[in-house]
Amino acid sequence: MGILEPTQPVQTRQTDVNEWLDILADSGYRLTAPRKAIVQIMAQSRHTLTPNQVFIAARQRYPNIGLVTVYRSLEKLEELGLIWRVHEIDGCHAYVAAPSGHQHLLICRSCNRAEYFKGENIEPLINRLGSERGYDIQEHWLQLYGVCSECQS
Amino acid sequence: MGILEPTQPVQTRQTDVNEWLDILADSGYRLTAPRKAIVQIMAQSRHTLTPNQVFIAARQRYPNIGLVTVYRSLEKLEELGLIWRVHEIDGCHAYVAAPSGHQHLLICRSCNRAEYFKGENIEPLINRLGSERGYDIQEHWLQLYGVCSECQS
DNA sequence: TTAACTATTGATAATGAATATCATTATCAA
DNA sequence: TTGATAATGATATTCATTATCAATAGTTAA
Numbered sequence: 001m002g003i004l005e006p007t008q009p010v011q012t013r014q015t016d017v018n019e020w021l022d023i024l025a026d027s028g029y030r031l032t033a034p035r036k037a038i039v040q041i042m043a044q045s046r047h048t049l050t051p052n053q054v055f056i057a058a059r060q061r062y063p064n065i066g067l068v069t070v071y072r073s074l075e076k077l078e079e080l081g082l083i084w085r086v087h088e089i090d091g092c093h094a095y096v097a098a099p100s101g102h103q104h105l106l107i108c109r110s111c112n113r114a115e116y117f118k119g120e121n122i123e124p125l126i127n128r129l130g131s132e133r134g135y136d137i138q139e140h141w142l143q144l145y146g147v148c149s150e151c152q153s
Numbered sequence: 154m155g156i157l158e159p160t161q162p163v164q165t166r167q168t169d170v171n172e173w174l175d176i177l178a179d180s181g182y183r184l185t186a187p188r189k190a191i192v193q194i195m196a197q198s199r200h201t202l203t204p205n206q207v208f209i210a211a212r213q214r215y216p217n218i219g220l221v222t223v224y225r226s227l228e229k230l231e232e233l234g235l236i237w238r239v240h241e242i243d244g245c246h247a248y249v250a251a252p253s254g255h256q257h258l259l260i261c262r263s264c265n266r267a268e269y270f271k272g273e274n275i276e277p278l279i280n281r282l283g284s285e286r287g288y289d290i291q292e293h294w295l296q297l298y299g300v301c302s303e304c305q306s
Numbered sequence: 307t308t309a310a311c312t313a314t315t316g317a318t319a320a321t322g323a324a325t326a327t328c329a330t331t332a333t334c335a336a
Numbered sequence: 337t338t339g340a341t342a343a344t345g346a347t348a349t350t351c352a353t354t355a356t357c358a359a360t361a362g363t364t365a366a
Contacts, residue, residue, distance in 0.1 A: 028313095029313085029314095030312095030313060030314065032313090032314065032315080034314090034315075034316095035314090064315090064316075065315090065316085066315070066316040066317070067316090068315080068316065068317085069314080069315060069316070072314085072315085090324095091323080091324085
């Protein structure tokens, strides 16, 4: 039996734009028009988005927005745990709406659609490795890559 | 302590410089002085190394080496499976000697020392997720981060 | 509502990793 | 030994990300 056990699909995702805005405000950040545009885009997307993709999408809602503002807003949303930063193959970064609780990512290599899954009990492995190798293990990183059903057809 | 360690036999790792050179030659690549320097560095290091770190180390052995040559050689070694490319937090890339067989990485955040571990069976999870979500899962990525015993003290 | 404080913005420039170009050099098979 | 060409190193270039800074706009206190 493996350390990783599959579980039910969990689709709970923080898509509530107003909730995100409240969290921003409660954290002392101002609610500006560019920020609202970015929050709308990130909270509602099921795909990973690069800063430039967010920039292009945000200009539909707020044409004067600057790319640097996108970078800065994404940075804050990540800091608040509302979005995750994922590493692209080429070394660039993209972002996705964060799932609720501790989950991991399954990303479609073709369309960048992101799914979340739970179900790994990695603690025993971490404890064993930590004591065996003398490491203080702080973080783990599990991601799956594949092709989603739509992109297969 | 330095990034590069003096030669030490390492279990479960391909540290044989000559073996790497044979593989390069068998694959149709020429054995050049800069390439030999890079192979020596990569095969003997227990740490992840950025292209620039490899460059600095390689100049000790071959002072005229160019940074671009380092990039190109690392690319080839990765293509042959002799080294792995790992993603840094900032989005840059580093490389480590590849382990034998299918293993995963445990990296020290402080000194970049890399350990390998086996032992978790991800197949059931992948099969389950693939059929549940309709994904053709092609690749998975598991890495642990922590602080090694030396860096804790 | 108004005023004032200051977080935030957007334009621009700068940084830095990674890649492309190209004439020259060096490896290796014939 | 020699010739075809893989490989090199210097240089320029691309592109994602970050720094700078004056102007703007959100928020709070009055």
